[in-house]
Amino acid sequence: MLIAVLALLAAAGCVNASDHSATVDAAVRASSGDTVSANGSIQVPQGAKCGDITTVNGSIHVGDDAAVSAAHTVNGDIRVGAHATADSLNTVNGCITLGSSARVNAAVGSVNGEIVLATAQVAGGIQTVNGDVDVRGNAHVEGGILVRRPAIRFFLWESSGPRIVIGPGASVAGSLRFEREVRLYVSERAAIGPVTGATPIRFAGEYPSD
Secondary structure (H helix, E strand, O other): OHHHHHHHHHHHOOOOOOOOOEEOOOOOOHHHOOEEOOOOOEEEOOOOEEEEEEEEEOOEEEOOOOEEEEEEEEEOOEEEOOOOEEEEEEEEEOOEEEOOOOEEOOOEEEOOOOEEEEOOEEOOOEEEOOOOEEEEOOOEEEOOEEEOOOOOOOOHHHHOOOEEEEOOOOEEEOOEEEOOOOEEEEEOOOEEOOEEOOOOEEEOOOOOOO
């Protein structure tokens, strides 16, 4: 079924079937349907508007001022450019980075990968298991932050726990809930909601010293 979908997308110009990298054509609009890649990276050009972007082994790059319904990958990073928008972002083994003034209308989630917001907005909260979280540069998160307990608890990296940093000027509305050990650093110039499962370490300056 997936091969058939890819063939149709390639015929429509949505996927470059001759390469492991799938590119969403700038002329494609959200109403044209979803773009799916079984194995490879996907690039959404600057200013493009697309539906769901999904890949298994590959990264997803949403260009500046572009818009996607959702971006999902298993093994790969997700990068969202400046002023770009998405409904949701999810990866299992990869980092998620939001550029300046980017916006996510629902949730941002990663299992094993860092989540970085630079002057961006997330309306549906942040979730992770083993990934660090860095909210900086006047970024704003609604819906709080949730760090879940690993389903399998014998991994060596669980002892140190993820590093959660809420930088100067950043704000997190909603609860910050931690089901496992974390290192939570909160700037003296940041605003956060109630915290469960961790003790915030306040810091001055632009970034924690340790």
